Amino acid sequence: MSSLTDAVVVVTGGGTGVGRALAREAASRGARVLIGSTGDASETVNLITAAGGQAEWVTTDVADYESVMNLKAEALRRFGKVNVMVNNAASGGENAGLDTADPTKARRLFEVNVLGMFNGIRVFAKELKKSAQRGQAAYILNVGSEHSLGVPPHVMALSTYTVSKYANLGFTDVARRDFDGTGVGTSLLAPGWVLTERVGELIAAHPELRSAIEPYAQSSEDVAKQAFDGLLSGIHIIATNPASRAFALEHARDVMANVQRLALVENLESDISHTHDGTGDATKCPVPHASFLGTR
Numbered sequence: 623m624s625s626l627t628d629a630v631v632v633v634t635g636g637g638t639g640v641g642r643a644l645a646r647e648a649a650s651r652g653a654r655v656l657i658g659s660t661g662d663a664s665e666t667v668n669l670i671t672a673a674g675g676q677a678e679w680v681t682t683d684v685a686d687y688e689s690v691m692n693l694k695a696e697a698l699r700r701f702g703k704v705n706v707m708v709n710n711a712a713s714g715g716e717n718a719g720l721d722t723a724d725p726t727k728a729r730r731l732f733e734v735n736v737l738g739m740f741n742g743i744r745v746f747a748k749e750l751k752k753s754a755q756r757g758q759a760a761y762i763l764n765v766g767s768e769h770s771l772g773v774p775p776h777v778m779a780l781s782t783y784t785v786s787k788y789a790n791l792g793f794t795d796v797a798r799r800d801f802d803g804t805g806v807g808t809s810l811l812a813p814g815w816v817l818t819e820r821v822g823e824l825i826a827a828h829p830e831l832r833s834a835i836e837p838y839a840q841s842s843e844d845v846a847k848q849a850f851d852g853l854l855s856g857i858h859i860i861a862t863n864p865a866s867r868a869f870a871l872e873h874a875r876d877v878m879a880n881v882q883r884l885a886l887v888e889n890l891e892s893d894i895s896h897t898h899d900g901t902g903d904a905t906k907c908p909v910p911h912a913s914f915l916g917t918r
Contacts, residue, residue: 626850627652629759630701632693634684634742635711637663639818640765643842644708647850649675654701658682658693658711684711684738685730690745697749704749705758706853709742709793710765715783728782735786739764739793747806754805761807762797763853766790768814768866771859772873791859798858807856811849814863815839838865 626648636645636657642665645655649670655677657663663679670677680696683689697704713734716727743762754760768774769787794810801808815821817839825832845862852860861870 625652626706626759626854629653629705630656630697630703631706631708632656632658632697632704632746633708633710634658634682634693634738635660636666636679636708637661638666639820640813640816640842640845641708641710642666642669643846644710644763644765644849645677646670646673646675647843647846648706648708649673649677651850653706656680656693656697656700658684658690660711682711684709684741685733687741687745690738690741694745694749703753703758704746705753706761706763707742707746707750708763708765709739710763711738712765712786713783715780715786717778717780718782719779720781720785723782731782732786735783736789739790743793743797747801750806751801751804759854760805761809761853762801763809763811763849764790764794764797765811765849766794768812768861768863768870770810770812771861771866771870773869774814774866775869776865794858807853809853809857810859811845811852812859812861812866813840813845814866816845817841838863 629648629652631645631648631653633641633645633648633655634657635641636655637659638661641657641659645657645666646669649655650673655670655675657666657677657679658681659679660681660683667677667679678700680693681689682693694704711734713731715731716724718724746762750760750762766787769780769784770791772788773784791810791812794808797808815835815838817836821835821839825835840863848862849860861867
């Protein structure tokens with residue numbers, strides 16, 4: 623499935639960069655697009671309409687729950703439904719470690735990159751479930767980065783950004799559990815270097831970076847195409863850049879090596895059956911979930 627004919631796609635942060643490419647790709651597949659952006663997204667709208675598509679934009683701060691509620695209200699008022707929610711809006715990090723990062727900048731970054739993703743999922747969940755019940759497309763696309771796959775050793779220490787993007791993987795994994803059986807699909811987009819407008823400006827201002835970035839960077843258009851191909855195919859993690867492969871696999875192997883050091887369940891000495899049996903049946907949990915309410 624590659625068409626989004628008559629679908630309504632909401633893209634946060636779609637004024638520039640990967641968000642703009644995602645909005646244009648959705649429109650090229652037949653979707654009507656609503657962009658939520660803190661900046662002026664009229665150029666993206668103009669590019670889509672000039673190509674024969676339909677798009678509009680609304681001023682939105684994803685860190686503000688009421689602002690995201692307004693984005694949903696505008697989507698329903700203008701288009702009557704929502705089929706795809708693209709949580710793309712993000713704040714870039716400063717070149718600093720967790721021990722030196724500016725607390726004020728870190729707070730805003732986490733508000734946008736972490737709280738903003740929660741707001742997008744929470745606000746649009748009901749409408750996406752309704753679309754699924756009607757037998758229509760219903761998806762969440764969370765936009766992370768290669769930083770969602772581990773800690774890239776080949777980039778500067780954008781530590782707060784890395785933490786936030788790693789959290790995006792957590793949102794995706796948990797959402798897949800929470801939306802299981804509803805018909806709403808959830809995927810994570812995890813690109814590496816992308817030749818966005820901002821990266822182009824970086825290379826222009828610092829020519830010495832060209833050889834370090836360009837050979838490993840992908841076009842925004844290619845990333846957007848892979849994103850929707852993967853989303854509509856039900857791929858869990860849509861990693862797009864081969865340059866991410868080595869460190870991501872090393873991280874995955876390290877996780878598995880440590881997990882495999884645990885004893886096998888059947889070797890545990892216990893008089894009660896072990897409920898963490900891999901079935902995913904939460905009703906077998908011996909501890910009432912309500913017991914956790916109010917705990918620290």
